[in-house]
Amino acid sequence: MTKQLHKVCRELLESGKVQVIIGYGQKDRGQPPHPVFITSPEEVEGLVWNDQCVANLTTYLTRKEIRALGKPAIIVKGCDARAIVVLQRESQIDRSAMVVIGMACNGVGEPRLAKCAACDAHVPAHVDITIGEAVSEPVDPERRYNDLNVFMTQSTDERMDYWQDELERCVRCYACRQVCPLCYCERCVADKNRPVRFSTAPTLKGNYAWHITRAFHLAGRCIGCDECTRACPAGINLRLLNLSVARAAENAFGYRAGLDPEAEPVIGSFSTQDKESFIK
Amino acid sequence: MTHKQPHPDPDMTTFEPKIVAYVCNWCTYLGADLAGTNRLEYPPNVRIIRLPCTGRIDFNLIVKAFETGADAVLVSGCHPGDCHYTSGNYHARRRWTLFRELLDTLGIEMDRIHFTWISAAEGRKWQQVITEITEKTRQMGPYLAYKRICRVS
Ligand code: SF4
Ligand code: SF4
Ligand code: SF4
Numbered sequence: 001m002t003k004q005l006h007k008v009c010r011e012l013l014e015s016g017k018v019q020v021i022i023g024y025g026q027k028d029r030g031q032p033p034h035p036v037f038i039t040s041p042e043e044v045e046g047l048v049w050n051d052q053c054v055a056n057l058t059t060y061l062t063r064k065e066i067r068a069l070g071k072p073a074i075i076v077k078g079c080d081a082r083a084i085v086v087l088q089r090e091s092q093i094d095r096s097a098m099v100v101i102g103m104a105c106n107g108v109g110e111p112r113l114a115k116c117a118a119c120d121a122h123v124p125a126h127v128d129i130t131i132g133e134a135v136s137e138p139v140d141p142e143r144r145y146n147d148l149n150v151f152m153t154q155s156t157d158e159r160m161d162y163w164q165d166e167l168e169r170c171v172r173c174y175a176c177r178q179v180c181p182l183c184y185c186e187r188c189v190a191d192k193n194r195p196v197r198f199s200t201a202p203t204l205k206g207n208y209a210w211h212i213t214r215a216f217h218l219a220g221r222c223i224g225c226d227e228c229t230r231a232c233p234a235g236i237n238l239r240l241l242n243l244s245v246a247r248a249a250e251n252a253f254g255y256r257a258g259l260d261p262e263a264e265p266v267i268g269s270f271s272t273q274d275k276e277s278f279i280k
Numbered sequence: 281m282t283h284k285q286p287h288p289d290p291d292m293t294t295f296e297p298k299i300v301a302y303v304c305n306w307c308t309y310l311g312a313d314l315a316g317t318n319r320l321e322y323p324p325n326v327r328i329i330r331l332p333c334t335g336r337i338d339f340n341l342i343v344k345a346f347e348t349g350a351d352a353v354l355v356s357g358c359h360p361g362d363c364h365y366t367s368g369n370y371h372a373r374r375r376w377t378l379f380r381e382l383l384d385t386l387g388i389e390m391d392r393i394h395f396t397w398i399s400a401a402e403g404r405k406w407q408q409v410i411t412e413i414t415e416k417t418r419q420m421g422p423y424l425a426y427k428r429i430c431r432v433s
């Protein structure tokens with residue numbers, strides 16, 4: 001697969017179809033792969049593909065510095081590719097001005113990431129070139145939300161205690177935001193100071209406001225790559241919060257983010273038939 | 281580590297619930313107004329905050345209410361089909377469907393967050409809703425868990 005990847009990327013650069021390849025590089029196999037931005041055909045040998053390629057590179061598509069490099073080709077896994085669908089739907093990228101290279105993927109990370117256990121995107125969708133072979137099979141939705149379902153067996157008070165302990169550790173570094181392909185706002189509400197939207201101090205009060213905002217600004221948009229959780233230096237399980245909103249969108253509105261480029265976003269659209277059992 | 285603290289007022293004899301109500305300008309606010317002009321009595325525990333439409337009620341406002349000491353929050357607007365801006369309440373309904381799940385996962389007490397449709401003609405419904413919410417919140421006691429979150433550390 002790596003050989004073929006090199007070949008494809010060399011051709012793309014040589015033909016001038018793209019000016020930069022956003023991919024993975026790796027110093028040696030003991031070290032985690034890191035993002036690389038390859039601009040000349042001679043450097044394509046520096047690209048790697050293996051089961052340690054955990055990062056979701058689509059977050060670079062909206063960065064000014066990367067855009068300045070010219071038309072990109074980007075290497076994605078099936079899960080990552082969903083972020084491109086959302087970015088396109090939200091008019092953040094010009095899909096026709098990039099080449100998306102999808103890698104068939106049977107799981108990444110050591111041990112395997114939680115999301116891989118319920119993956120139905122082993123073969124990437126909505127990509128321009130697919131490299132490698134894998135089989136995508138439908139997954140029982142409950143399996144996607146397994147961790148959340150287990151968590152929710154606790155009582156409300158237990159959950160409150162859990163999150164107070166967790167969120168106490170948040171230092172408001174915003175790594176979770178920076179790494180997210182869909183947290184692309186030029187000015188995040190968390191940084192607004194005239195007026196201040198919510199406390200920027202890393203105290204419980206400000207941290208609750210931040211975490212509720214982060215998770216809900218991604219409602220119906222988060223594609224579940226779990227990069228936020230991986231980036232968090234405090235080891236906070238943001239995944240649970242993302243899953244709770246995603247499960248609600250799937251259960252109540254049959255919607256999952258990043259599957260269908262034509263679908264109306266779940267927030268921003270409505271049906272007069274939407275259920276409202278909670279409204280009196 | 282546990283966050284449990286003894287109840288400061290175990291008999292709750294002096295506890296008066298603080299309820300924040302975010303209401304839309306065109307229906308529920310007028311419903312509340314009608315309750316007033318009709319001299320319908322309801323508990324004085326509610327603080328009414330008038331907004332143009334339920335579609336304008338940002339989810340952060342619910343958080344803000346708890347941050348500023350509310351023990352319960354009400355969000356209320358026009359019945360489906362009656363929104364002054366045609367569809368604000370439909371959008372809101374969708375948003376709240378997802379938002380409630382997030383809060384539930386966070387361990388927020390969902391019995392303290394209420395949603396209603398109250399029209400300009402439903403002064404009596406306003407009276408009932410506020411009375412019910414006040415009584416229910418009185419029984420639940422002050423929202424200590426969120427107050428703990430907001431204490432200065
Ligand atoms: S948290 Fe909200 S405002 Fe901040 S970057 Fe993400 S989506 Fe934008
Ligand atoms: S919120 Fe986290 S899991 Fe969702 S798309 Fe952003 S980084 Fe990925
Ligand atoms: S990455 Fe972790 S510590 Fe940093 S702001 Fe996000 S949740 Fe808080």
Ligand code: FES
Pocket residue numbers: 304305306307308332333334335357358362363364365366367368369
């Ligand atoms: S104006 Fe009342 S809900 Fe929109």
